[in-house]
Amino acid sequence: MSIFEKLESEVRSYSRGWPVVFDRAVGTRLFGEDGTPYLDFFAGAGALNYGHNNPVLKQALLDYLARDGVTHALDMFTVAKRDLLETFEEKILRPRELDYKVIFPGPGGANAVEAALKLARKVTGKESVINFTNAFHGMTLGALSVTGNSMKRSGAGVPLVHATPMPYDQYFDGVYPDFLYFERLLEDSGSGLNEPAAVIVETVQGEGGINAAGVDWLRGLAELCQRHEILLIVDDVQMGCGRTGPFFSFEDAGIKPDMVCLSKSIGGYGLPMALTLIKPELDVWEPGEHNGTFRGINPAFVTATEALRTYWSDDELEKSTRAKGERIGAALQGIAEAYPEAGLTAKGRGLARGLELPSGEIASRVCAAAFERGLLMETSGPDGEVAKLLPPLTVSDAEIGEGLQIIDESVKSVLAK
């Protein structure tokens, strides 16, 4: 029995589908300890938008560590944090005419969500929050309460209250008007809906099955929130940092959320880091009212800053992400059309792509077939029925070709059986 089987909790999951001990990683490749390469179309669930051990970021990190730059600093002022804030303002906020203050909420995406929900409730004096079907926002109790997946919810051990799910875009295949039920409940003082402090939304639901909300729907949601004085929180933990093309996934919709949650790829190198962006007028915290030990991981600030400088000084990355995404989307569409009787659907936007298969069991088999062929790809969706593609944004065209070829073969190997 391996030390993993002996010592690690049964809660582990990814290691079940990929029973390999990984050792090294560069760009889009992970390597097993025997040197076997794996093409990574998972990218740390979106935490590695710039690839594994990106050399530019790596050099900045090594330099910082070598010169004994502060590693851990809580929320103290540091040179690295100043660089980060200045760069974030210069490269991200100012060009997009976004006026946000920055909370360092803790190391992970769930912390960014928890801080946003706390502040929304504090500002409005209301407890209730609207989330969407198939939302995923994290595993801590506050974040879990706005997450849809029933298996994960049942892990809470306490009733998850204060959130009411509303239908996400296309939940009824576009047959019914957007926000039909939501707006009716808000307008009807006898509806029984607790008046919400905030709406929390992902523009593309990654864990929920690569469901991409349309820009019209997002605009409609923003307007609805404004009409009813509800704060709009965009959880851009997985879809931000360029995953869908632009830095923020909501840019194409032209909306300006009241709060934005960032994590995963914001640190650039895969080190834990998170930000909660808030409109300045919402900054009503008492000093220390929200805190935490890992809010000042300066090595992550350094790689974050370097990533912003390297990739967000122009629109090259955004353009290439859109182009790569369209290529993959078209290829998936081609696969879907090749099996008309199977009812496959190509989904997604930018480099968040999915292929919906007939069942979770079939999707698992497709991912297993891909793994046998050297490709890491995961399932998502309520029943795990969507094969999900989140390659690094830095993936090369050749790697895309290689990956698509494997996916094509894998689907064939499963559906042909």
Add this chain to the structure above:
Amino acid sequence: MSIFEKLESEVRSYSRGWPVVFDRAVGTRLFGEDGTPYLDFFAGAGALNYGHNNPVLKQALLDYLARDGVTHALDMFTVAKRDLLETFEEKILRPRELDYKVIFPGPGGANAVEAALKLARKVTGKESVINFTNAFHGMTLGALSVTGNSMKRSGAGVPLVHATPMPYDQYFDGVYPDFLYFERLLEDSGSGLNEPAAVIVETVQGEGGINAAGVDWLRGLAELCQRHEILLIVDDVQMGCGRTGPFFSFEDAGIKPDMVCLSKSIGGYGLPMALTLIKPELDVWEPGEHNGTFRGINPAFVTATEALRTYWSDDELEKSTRAKGERIGAALQGIAEAYPEAGLTAKGRGLARGLELPSGEIASRVCAAAFERGLLMETSGPDGEVAKLLPPLTVSDAEIGEGLQIIDESVKSVLAK
């Protein structure tokens, strides 16, 4: 206006008492960007037990990064994780005859607490948890519900329920029997206390004011939990990893908690990492029932492993921590006795030490006076009335002398006014 004032949320706190931009750090010293050294008796709130940028750990980290070892790996198997688990078993669990399985619950201490609470509720089918007066367990909604501080609780924005506070050791200065109220409520089927799934406790309450529970009290608590079939969770996030002397802070009490939360210094270098240890029979999770993006930060595994090897292969660190702690304790006692009319109290165990001052305002002034003299020291306690000393365990005797000298002067400067 600085970028910090312009862009960072008002929730920041430490930077208010220490208005310096830090740049570099080595061992017990932080350096401002102008090179001014500061003696650090705060140590990342206990996250830097081995000092800033510890050279042994640094070398292991640089080597790992240089050879492109996997950085971010979710809960996949990696060589670095295998090393960590094997080393943790060999250096920590086996010598102490502790039989635990390991959950990687997410990057921070709050994640370790959230996972423990979830699992305790799942195992027992009960929602309620007993916490203690002046407890601190974290800022996410589940962890916050078992935290005592009213200012932090009020940040939740929803009623914090499912937890009932019981008096910590010495809450009534030892005048009344331990667990008097707690056990009576448990035994009385008409008491109105919801039957608890678990008790969560810190052996020394750091944020709560450096309150050190006695070993008898801890044993009594463990026995009470066993008698009533309540799971005992020790939150060793701040007090574990040798802060009180032994690796686990509960070792002197000879108890074996059902679950243990570790974070802060477990990673060794200040990088985010956390573990939840659970008795094997409690490992009833479904795969993926608890997950998260930052559960496999391999650089932290590397420095964690190196720290275990370097510092926990023998009992040198434990002994020196006890000795240093006693020296500091004696010095604080001396200070306390020098101002008999002020009612100062020396508190703590190992290298978690505190000096209780007449008020939070005075404690703040003492810390400010220390900062002027080049010492970083924070307040804690419900009213911030305790000056808290958490130097790195690797602090030198000379540095201890220097720090104590500053504290002595700082107290004098404030109390003499």
Add this chain to the structure above:
Amino acid sequence: MSIFEKLESEVRSYSRGWPVVFDRAVGTRLFGEDGTPYLDFFAGAGALNYGHNNPVLKQALLDYLARDGVTHALDMFTVAKRDLLETFEEKILRPRELDYKVIFPGPGGANAVEAALKLARKVTGKESVINFTNAFHGMTLGALSVTGNSMKRSGAGVPLVHATPMPYDQYFDGVYPDFLYFERLLEDSGSGLNEPAAVIVETVQGEGGINAAGVDWLRGLAELCQRHEILLIVDDVQMGCGRTGPFFSFEDAGIKPDMVCLSKSIGGYGLPMALTLIKPELDVWEPGEHNGTFRGINPAFVTATEALRTYWSDDELEKSTRAKGERIGAALQGIAEAYPEAGLTAKGRGLARGLELPSGEIASRVCAAAFERGLLMETSGPDGEVAKLLPPLTVSDAEIGEGLQIIDESVKSVLAK
């Protein structure tokens, strides 16, 4: 200042629209202390289906009191309770082939609802309940949590959780399929809807604005509940006891709910009494697990029994209620059509009837005009926009004519202005 103004809480409401001190009452008439008669089309909000001080019931009551029959008996066995149970079985349950056990849950409708919700949660082990938009189930905390009205909800002082509102029949004017959203959420394991223990529904929403669910919708709801193993609770507190024609309001739909709540007119004479009917297999209570002081008000049992014998031994009352209801419905329809530009709507079923007016303010003025003309009629609906008619089922044809005449004039007097 009157004693009422001096001593009674501001929470009083009906006395504001009807500033008269009432003294006596017979049948459909209330009399002010100066002898002024008022035609009562409110009937104790449905608690006086057999009219005020019904002479048959009165005689039985006087006889019982005169011979010192037990008045108050908790849940002890009494002769009066035996008569009631035997009569209820013979006249109500057996002819309708309904197999229910009877809980005496306390004196009022809210107690019947609280007992049903408790038991549904106990049986299923789930907390969540589905209610409907504009539902009204009572003012105690459990009943209030499934009530829609936002003003009443805000009186709770704690967040009302564990209930999720679904759209009632015709909530979207029949444009969208019934249960579209509800069933989709149930089927989608990622929807974020907490799995419900029960659905609680009124077949006609009285307080909600005299919204009558169609029999197809009720059948669809019963089938949905069966498919998803959700308990169906019909709150027949206001609409039971013949208000819509048959004894139970759900009879026309041909459904057999898992639980039925009865109160208001079940006692017959206006004395407090309530029943919760449950399918025998749900009777998993511990003795005394639910109790209360006023569960055995034997004078109410006596009048309840007499009412069952007098009015439910044949189908005369049911037929006459339907006929009277249709007459009133037609008249209200006529009024609605007389003001085509005002958009009035006639609503209801049996002798639960309503006239929806353009606004709550107009509905109030219509009711005030009716009061000036000697008719008691209240508003309902989320904005109080529906003039509600709940005359005693024993109302005479002449009284109906008189009431309709007043309503006609009152509407005219308001809309003509």
Add this chain to the structure above:
Amino acid sequence: MSIFEKLESEVRSYSRGWPVVFDRAVGTRLFGEDGTPYLDFFAGAGALNYGHNNPVLKQALLDYLARDGVTHALDMFTVAKRDLLETFEEKILRPRELDYKVIFPGPGGANAVEAALKLARKVTGKESVINFTNAFHGMTLGALSVTGNSMKRSGAGVPLVHATPMPYDQYFDGVYPDFLYFERLLEDSGSGLNEPAAVIVETVQGEGGINAAGVDWLRGLAELCQRHEILLIVDDVQMGCGRTGPFFSFEDAGIKPDMVCLSKSIGGYGLPMALTLIKPELDVWEPGEHNGTFRGINPAFVTATEALRTYWSDDELEKSTRAKGERIGAALQGIAEAYPEAGLTAKGRGLARGLELPSGEIASRVCAAAFERGLLMETSGPDGEVAKLLPPLTVSDAEIGEGLQIIDESVKSVLAK
């Protein structure tokens, strides 16, 4: 199988210990249908302070019914209600210099409690309430949340939150200072106690085991509430209306609670009725924010008024209750002393008396032995270990002697075995 066994839910409890079908009742006697008399030392759990079918009240009731006085009137003004309010002010409030406004909260004690808790939360903006060990306040969800009994709590089916139990008077046999824990938690901003809106307390806990709080303790509690700006709610549902001697059970303590809950004997004749008394400045309800069908049961108003006039125009009843109580107390004390090895304890105040037996099982057998001898007496306390005596206040000296004789024999028959 009887109709009771066939049709009535298993939740019934009193009929299990007293398997008799009762028919008539007068004064302190209930009669089985075969005419067997039973001496009633239970008195409807305190709802029949003036005895069964008290002839004075009966006459008033018959007269009112005969002349067709309004029976059911919601919260409309009636002559009977005016009489009640005027009499209540004249006989009760004014002589005691109590300035309260009156809420008609619904028919039962739980409604009085629900209304008080709602209003306390509305006034203070806080959710949390302090209750006491072994409290009993009712079975609706709000009232149940502040009730201690674990069996009854488990019936809720949802976690009961927002209440924290504190030790009642003598919970530790007087060894520790009163309010030690409570006040410490309030004063410590780090205690983790949610700031309470209100304290709810019974001056004598009936269901909890006839625990009588001392006047010093009650005064201490009132002072503590004032110091910390917590509203004090006295639940006088069972102990008010003269049960302990004075009309309000808190009169001897000289305190003036912010709210008082009355029910059970307030109606006089055993008909459902309840009042919530509130200090005028707390009357911040919106009209209709709390309502209910059975708030205007005028026959109960009539008997309530008659009872106030008959029994509370002078201090005769108060004096006789005290004297009778002392006689019973002394007799119970004598019984206790007759079995020194059994550890019996005589408890109570006024005519709320108890004899604590070694176990619930023994107490049940004593009550069963008493029933065989023609005495109705119930158990109470967390384990049912207290035989509880709540005779009508109008019990005669001869009946007291008869009852005590039976109790003496019953205890002997059980303990001698």
